[in-house]
Amino acid sequence: MRSGPVRTFAGITFGNWLSRAYLGSAAFLLLIGAGDGGNQVAGLFALMLAVPTGALLLSVVNSLGAWAQTDASIWGILAFSYVFQAWLLGLIVRAVRRGRRGADL
Secondary structure (H helix, E strand, O other): OOOOHHHHHHHHHHOOHHHHHHHHHHHHHHHHHOOOOOOHHHHHHHHHHOOOHHHHHHHHHHHHOHHHOOHHHHHHHHHHHHHHHHHHHHHHHHHHHHHHHHHHO
């Protein structure tokens, strides 16, 4: 059975220990740091995990003006940044595994 592009994307993004550790850390920090009563240090670390993708997207939203700076857009940027960077980490893990397999031959 052939795997489709969604299955391949999900496998790369969530199918390795590094991406899962990254996403788990981000979720944990967001849970602790979100809201008015949240821990500010945890919230800051959650935002720092989204850099550089999140910073680039937030600068685009800031340049669009106040109408674009809603809570939904900020949460969407964070979610996209985390998933995109987990995908990049998955690509790195995949490349390292393939490199090791080639070196063993």
